[in-house]
Amino acid sequence: MQHDAACEASPSDLPADVLASPLYNPDLAPVPPARRNWSTYNFAALWISMAHCIPTYTLAGGLMAVGMNWWQALATIGLGNLIVLIPILLNAHPGTKYGVSFPVLARASFGTVGANVPALLRALVACGWFGINVYIGGEALRTFLCTFWPSFAGLAEGTTLAGLSVPSAITFLIFWAMNIFIVYRGMNAVRVFENWAAPLVLVLAAGLLWWVVERADGVGPLLSHPSKFPTLGEFWPVFVISLTGMIGFWSTLALNIPDFTRFGRGQREQAVGQALGLPTTMIAFSAMAVVITSASAAILPGANLSELWNPEYLLGVMTSPETPSGLSGPLIPDAATRAIVAIVSVFGIVIATLSVNIAANVVSPAQDFANLAPRHISFRTGGLITGILGILCMPWKLMADPATYLDGWLGGVGALLGPIAGIMIADYWLVRRQQLDVHELFRPSGAHAGSNPVAMLALALGVLPNLPGFLARIGALESAPAFFAAIYPYAWFSGVAISALVYTLLMRRQRATMPASTHP
Numbered sequence: 001m002q003h004d005a006a007c008e009a010s011p012s013d014l015p016a017d018v019l020a021s022p023l024y025n026p027d028l029a030p031v032p033p034a035r036r037n038w039s040t041y042n043f044a045a046l047w048i049s050m051a052h053c054i055p056t057y058t059l060a061g062g063l064m065a066v067g068m069n070w071w072q073a074l075a076t077i078g079l080g081n082l083i084v085l086i087p088i089l090l091n092a093h094p095g096t097k098y099g100v101s102f103p104v105l106a107r108a109s110f111g112t113v114g115a116n117v118p119a120l121l122r123a124l125v126a127c128g129w130f131g132i133n134v135y136i137g138g139e140a141l142r143t144f145l146c147t148f149w150p151s152f153a154g155l156a157e158g159t160t161l162a163g164l165s166v167p168s169a170i171t172f173l174i175f176w177a178m179n180i181f182i183v184y185r186g187m188n189a190v191r192v193f194e195n196w197a198a199p200l201v202l203v204l205a206a207g208l209l210w211w212v213v214e215r216a217d218g219v220g221p222l223l224s225h226p227s228k229f230p231t232l233g234e235f236w237p238v239f240v241i242s243l244t245g246m247i248g249f250w251s252t253l254a255l256n257i258p259d260f261t262r263f264g265r266g267q268r269e270q271a272v273g274q275a276l277g278l279p280t281t282m283i284a285f286s287a288m289a290v291v292i293t294s295a296s297a298a299i300l301p302g303a304n305l306s307e308l309w310n311p312e313y314l315l316g317v318m319t320s321p322e323t324p325s326g327l328s329g330p331l332i333p334d335a336a337t338r339a340i341v342a343i344v345s346v347f348g349i350v351i352a353t354l355s356v357n358i359a360a361n362v363v364s365p366a367q368d369f370a371n372l373a374p375r376h377i378s379f380r381t382g383g384l385i386t387g388i389l390g391i392l393c394m395p396w397k398l399m400a401d402p403a404t405y406l407d408g409w410l411g412g413v414g415a416l417l418g419p420i421a422g423i424m425i426a427d428y429w430l431v432r433r434q435q436l437d438v439h440e441l442f443r444p445s446g447a448h449a450g451s452n453p454v455a456m457l458a459l460a461l462g463v464l465p466n467l468p469g470f471l472a473r474i475g476a477l478e479s480a481p482a483f484f485a486a487i488y489p490y491a492w493f494s495g496v497a498i499s500a501l502v503y504t505l506l507m508r509r510q511r512a513t514m515p516a517s518t519h520p
Contacts, residue, residue, distance in 0.1 A: 018442045023112055025374040027367065030438050031099035031262045038263040043273025046260060049355035050253075051281035052202060054136045054311060059249070060286040061293060061309030063242055067228030070290050076239060077286045080246025081279040087254040087421045087496070088278070089271055094428050095258025096270050098438050102256035102364060103371035106420075107441045107448050109427035109503070114451030116372055117459070118420040122255050123365035125413055127386050129252065130361035131395030134179060137353035138172035139312045144346035145171065147319040147338070164396055176387060179354060183362050183383035204348035209288050212295040220294030241411065241489040248414030248492060250278070254421045256364035302326030315345045362386055411491060412470050418495035419462025423455050426500040431507045454506045462499030466491040 018024055063073035094105055102122070106115035145167070146153045156166035164172065213219060229235035257274075264270040289309070296308045300317060302325025307313045317324055318331050319342040332338045366382030377385075428434060440446040469488020472480035480488070487494055 015439060018439050021442045021444060022375055023107075023442045023444055025370065025378065027370055027379040028101060028104055028374055030104075033099075036096075036099070036263055036265055038260070038269065039265060040269045040273040040276075043260070043264065043270050044277035046359055047274060047277025048202065048281045049352075050359050051278065051356075052205060052285055052352050053133065053356035054349065054353060055132065055249070055356075056282060056285050057289040057311055058309055059246070060290050061306075064222070064225070064290075065306065065309075066238055066242070068238070068242075069225055069227040070223055070294075072227055072229075072235070072239075074283060074287055074290070076242050077246055078279060078283045080243050081250065081282045083243075084247045084250045084254055085275065085278055087425060088250070088257050088274060090425045090429060091254060091421065092257045092261040092270050092274065093267060093434070094436065095261035096264040096267050097434070098436055099262045100436075100438060100441065101259045101262055101367050103368050104441050105258050105428075106424065108432065108436055109423050109452060110455045111451040112441070112444055112446075112448050114455060117451075117456070118255070118424075119368035119371045121416060121420065122252060123368035123386070124389070125252055125417065126361045126365040126368075127389035128393050128395065128398065130179070130357055130365070130386055131390035131393045132398060133353050133357040133361060134176050134390055135172060135395045136312070137175040137178075137350055137357070138168060140315065140346050140349035140353070141171035141175055142167050143312050143316045143319070144342055146316070147342045162394055164394075168396070172391075175350070175353075176391065178350075179357055179362065180384060180387050182354065182358050183366065183387075184380050200348075200351060204344065204351075205285065205288055208345070208348075209292055212292050212299060216295035216298035218295070218298070219291050220296070220298040222290060222294030222297060237489065244414050244489060244492050245411055248411060248417075251414050251417045251421065251492060252364070253360060255417055255424070256367070259363050259367055260359075299331070300324050300326065311349065315342070315349070318342075318345070361390075411473060411488070415466040415470055415488070415491035415495055416463060418492040419459050419499035422462060422496035422498070422500035423458050423503045425496075426504045427455075427507070430500075430504045431511070454503060454510065458499040458503035458506070461502050462495040465498070466495060 014024075014029070059077055060070070060073045063076055064070065068076065091102075091105075094100065095102075098105075103115055103119040106118050109115075110118055142152075152167055155170075159166050161169045227235070229238060261270045292314075293305075293308045296314055297303070297305060300308065303313075303317070319338045321330055321335065321338070323329050324331060330338070332341060362383050365386040366379045369382035369385045370377045370379055428436075437447065440448055443449070465484065466488050468477065468480035468484035469491065471477040472485065473488065479485070
């Protein structure tokens with residue numbers, strides 16, 4: 001594996017002006033080969049642990065709630081993850097080749113100052129995701145505490161904090177502190193945590209699958225549930241917006257994947273590990289969720305189907321001494337068995353949620369916030385900023401309505417981040433032909449100084465066509481003009497295509513008029 005000379009040097013071997021640069025700190029420095037110890041398993045484990053999370057579990061349920069049958073939902077999830085794997089692998093390559101993180105790589109296309117725009121946008125999206133996962137983990141802790149301390153559920157009954165009950169607020173903050181603790185242990189702690197979390201979560205999910213199928217004497221009724229869309233014409237509009245949402249689910253990692261691949265031993269390790277880890281796990285875990293929910297519907301005939309897609313609800317019913325509607329007694333009669341199930345289940349949910357939150361929603365924004373002021377904001381400080389903003393976004397409101405979550409949140413994320421991915425891919429693969437001068441990325445007066453107006457224009461042109469449709473989806477506009485409403489379902493695709501095309505054409509024209517020696 002060939003590496004750029006700049007990234008083969010240890011930080012002490014970097015030029016003096018780079019070490020003294022206000023754009024440099026040890027967390028943003030190129031990773032030398034001696035510290036590149038992530039193997040194929042590490043990358044596969046990263047994706048396995050990130051994909052085994054509650055938001056993934058609920059994806060198929062959200063698609064079936066809008067009318068898809070089980071195989072249409074799984075096919076949509078699988079295709080979306082195969083598509084998003086392409087930009088992930090394309091943006092992963094420079095991370096491994098040059099040892100640089102996402103905000104540093106963004107300096108090549110956006111400029112040393114302009115890179116703060118995509119970094120900040122990515123960071124703010126991550127703060128929302130961080131808050132969503134902290135809320136999910138906190139609710140699992142609340143269910144666990146209520147099992148052994150029933151009066152906890154009535155603590156300060158009737159009092160809410162920004163729409164959140166006091167018990168939920170307490171467990172939210174407890175789980176928040178657990179996330180921040182791991183962040184303060186550093187990147188190696190993240191790698192170690194992901195390695196052992198990945199197989200553990202898979203085993204626990206398989207155990208739940210086995211239990212509900214055995215208890216239900218089969219897979220339940222949902223696998224025979226018909227689609228509400230008998231024709232392609234009826235199915236297509238729902239499919240497209242759902243597919244864009246599936247892509248939006250991991251469009252964040254399509255940007256900041258260099259934050260991880262900079263630690264990779266080589267291109268083969270990162271590419272194979274990611275290809276094995278992402279689409280296969282997303283499809284398999286979603287399929288497990290479908291079967292678990294279907295079997296649960298047979299076990300709990302009085303339950304609302306929308307509730308059964310929520311694993312915290314299922315955990316609460318399983319560990320409750322009360323008799324569910326439609327049954328003659330508790331789901332698990334023995335108190336000791338209920339306690340064991342509660343402990344094991346909440347442990348699995350907590351580990352699953354921690355693993356995805358740290359890897360997907362803290363590492364990148366911590367680096368991104370550090371990029372704003374490298375001399376003053378470290379990785380740990382950036383992680384703390386992420387945590388605080390994750391509280392302020394009030395994630396429990398984002399999760400309150402499936403339509404807001406799928407069309408508003410996931411669709412909006414794809415519309416916003418897709419153009420950034422298009423610009424970065426076009427810059428590295430089509431404009432610079434995989435050639436970067438890493439040292440120049442740290443020089444405030446170097447070849448990438450300031451902001452690149454071409455990148456800013458390409459970003460604006462990629463985002464603006466989808467803005468009316470997004471505002472209409474979240475209710476900020478009563479309706480969008482017909483043209484913009486028609487293209488919004490393709491938001492990620494159009495954003496990537498428009499921004500990549502504009503950036504490539506304008507940058508090639510600009511470079512064609514410049515002496516070769518002055519090319520940035």
